[in-house]
Amino acid sequence: MTHMPLNVNGSPHALELEPDMPLLYALRNHLGLNGAKYGCGLGQCGACTVLVDDRPVFSCLTPCSGLEGKAIRTVESLGTAERPGPLQKAFIEAQAAQCGYCIAGMLMRAQALLERDPHPDEATIREHMTSNLCRCGTHLRIIDAIGRVARQERSAP
Structure with a gap:
């Protein structure tokens, strides 16, 4: 030790x-x-x-x-159940979690992308997220959730 x-x-x-x-x-x-x-x-x-x-x-x-x-x-x-962060809120709104097992990893990989590039396009999101798998098949909702945050960042003053 x-x-x-x-x-x-x-x-x-x-x-x-x-x-x-x-x-x-x-x-x-x-x-x-x-x-x-x-x-x-x-x-x-x-x-x-x-x-x-x-x-x-x-x-x-x-x-x-x-x-x-x-x-x-x-x-x-990123946040709590009572006070979810922006990315967590987007995942909730997009109903991106089914069983939830992959979601923590998905959130962290997405967070890294959004910190590096606050305005990624869909192709960039898809490429960045390829190494994280979802056996339930909610990839499209996960991509949508990340896109929601990117769009919110774009429209923020």
């Missing part, structure tokens, strides 16, 4: 972890942040997507070692 200082959702955490422990396990088992899900464990589904220094990563493949000093953000940073 090694002392690992991790900055998660703007808060510092001092954890005793194995250096090769996947970030997903540290988030879920040590910090109680259960938004990111274990899907495939191979970085092929995206259910575990979180942001590290504003870039989407598969937390099931990302070891905790090397994350010291990096800003880690999970879906819990």
